[in-house]
Amino acid sequence: MEEPPEYGQCRPAPVLRRSVSRYTGYRITGPPGLHHGLPSGHLTLIVCLSGTLDVVAMPDRARPPVSSVSMVAGLHDAPAVISHDGRQYGVQLDLTWQGARTLFGVPAGELVGDVVDLAALLGRRAGELADRLAGAAGWRQRFDVLDHVLAGLADDRRAEPPAEVTRAWRRLAATGGRLPVGELARELGWSRRHLGERFRREVGLSPKTAARVIRFERACRRMRSAARPPLAEVAAECGYFDQAHLAREFRALAGTTATGWLAEFPSVQDQGGGPAPG
Amino acid sequence: MTQTNSAGAHAATGTPSVWTCLTYRDVRAASAFLVEAFGFVERASYGDSETVRHAELVWPAGNGGVMLGPAGAGNECGQPVGTGSTYVVVDELDALFARATAAGARVVRGIRDEDYGGRGFTVRDPEGALWSFGTYQG
Numbered sequence A: 001m002e003e004p005p006e007y008g009q010c011r012p013a014p015v016l017r018r019s020v021s022r023y024t025g026y027r028i029t030g031p032p033g034l035h036h037g038l039p040s041g042h043l044t045l046i047v048c049l050s051g052t053l054d055v056v057a058m059p060d061r062a063r064p065p066v067s068s069v070s071m072v073a074g075l076h077d078a079p080a081v082i083s084h085d086g087r088q089y090g091v092q093l094d095l096t097w098q099g100a101r102t103l104f105g106v107p108a109g110e111l112v113g114d115v116v117d118l119a120a121l122l123g124r125r126a127g128e129l130a131d132r133l134a135g136a137a138g139w140r141q142r143f144d145v146l147d148h149v150l151a152g153l154a155d156d157r158r159a160e161p162p163a164e165v166t167r168a169w170r171r172l173a174a175t176g177g178r179l180p181v182g183e184l185a186r187e188l189g190w191s192r193r194h195l196g197e198r199f200r201r202e203v204g205l206s207p208k209t210a211a212r213v214i215r216f217e218r219a220c221r222r223m224r225s226a227a228r229p230p231l232a233e234v235a236a237e238c239g240y241f242d243q244a245h246l247a248r249e250f251r252a253l254a255g256t257t258a259t260g261w262l263a264e265f266p267s268v269q270d271q272g273g274g275p276a277p278g
Numbered sequence B: 001m002t003q004t005n006s007a008g009a010h011a012a013t014g015t016p017s018v019w020t021c022l023t024y025r026d027v028r029a030a031s032a033f034l035v036e037a038f039g040f041v042e043r044a045s046y047g048d049s050e051t052v053r054h055a056e057l058v059w060p061a062g063n064g065g066v067m068l069g070p071a072g073a074g075n076e077c078g079q080p081v082g083t084g085s086t087y088v089v090v091d092e093l094d095a096l097f098a099r100a101t102a103a104g105a106r107v108v109r110g111i112r113d114e115d116y117g118g119r120g121f122t123v124r125d126p127e128g129a130l131w132s133f134g135t136y137q138g
Helices: A097-104 A118-122 A124-135 A139-153 A163-174 A181-188 A192-203 A207-224 A231-238 A243-254 A258-263 B007-013 B027-038 B093-102
Strands: A006-010 A020-029 A033-037 A043-048 A053-057 A066-068 A070-073 A080-084 A087-095 A115-117 B019-024 B041-048 B052-058 B065-070 B085-089 B106-113 B119-124 B130-134
Touching: A006 A139, A020 A139, A043 A097, A043 A124, A053 A070, A066 A070, A066 A115, A070 A118, A070 A124, A087 A097, A087 A139, A097 A139, A115 A118, A118 A124, A124 A139, A139 B041, A163 A181, A163 A192, A163 A207, A181 A192, A181 A207, A192 A207, A207 A231, A207 A243, A207 A258, A231 A243, A243 A258, B019 B027, B027 B041, B027 B052, B027 B065, B027 B093, B093 B106, B093 B119, B093 B130
Parallel strands: B019 B065, B085 B130
Antiparallel strands: A006 A020, A006 B041, A020 A087, A033 A080, A043 A070, A043 A087, A053 A066, A053 A080, A070 A115, B041 B052, B052 B065, B106 B119, B119 B130
């Protein structure tokens, strides 16, 4: 018996806003298939509520596939391909690059292009989190568990990222990834090279690639919004030359087409409105 | 951990402890409208492929919130669609009026000086519920 897909979405408690932009719970039953994890301005933390998550192709193709109940994907500029048996039941967290330090004590740069078992970062607390989420009665209660557990992990006394990198990311996010890197360096009073080095060491992507995935994330969010606007409209809104440009960018970053990606989802739509990663 | 629901906890977190609850035919569209036209922030939503069963929107510049639910036989607490009247305190009244009307809010009463103090306006959302905004703080 196929149940209709259900979902829950929630913004984290204010104390976590710098680290986590959004919680999404999902329960989907359908035919087995592949799901593409797309590049964006967020790292992704997934905890399965049944079964495991099987990543069959990593964003960095040199890394071996991984399968686990819970994992964290660093920032990436190529898709992660996930194989599923038709039952997808779990929670997904959109983490900011600052959140990697705050929650796990490592800079986002160390996770770039990689997907790692949450246990490698949190030890036995990863299993405890999965158990507590599985034991909670519904989405609201699960989001409360996340608020509580993550607030316990967050330790703002850990090393702060360089202030200029924070400022640089903020500007890229505020401009939807449309600010040229030369202009950004001038604003910060750094040489392009110095900005590139400091930024990449902390975030894992170059400023130019970060701008690219921030812009792409915004476009994907618009595409999945309830209105389902036409591709040409999304392209114009998000700063692509034209529809063909966005379509090429989709192929390059997602390894699939926009239409193909949208078809991977049942009609549970992104409600949009999530804050830009900042 | 036990969830505290005391007013004190709410005051500390900024979570509203008074919510107004409204009924809509299309909760998803209504939520999108309230975000676009007025600047509410969708804090949470729960649903399935057919319908959004429950959505929570908060007012970013303050502490109030609205909860949206779907009309229909399954919602014994539902009100008739197009009812409800909510008042929101704002600073930038003129900018909000422009934003709301540009998004399709229907003007019931344009901006005017209120005899009880401050300025305000009233509009209807696409399903007919009333929304008033003003500088009068209560």
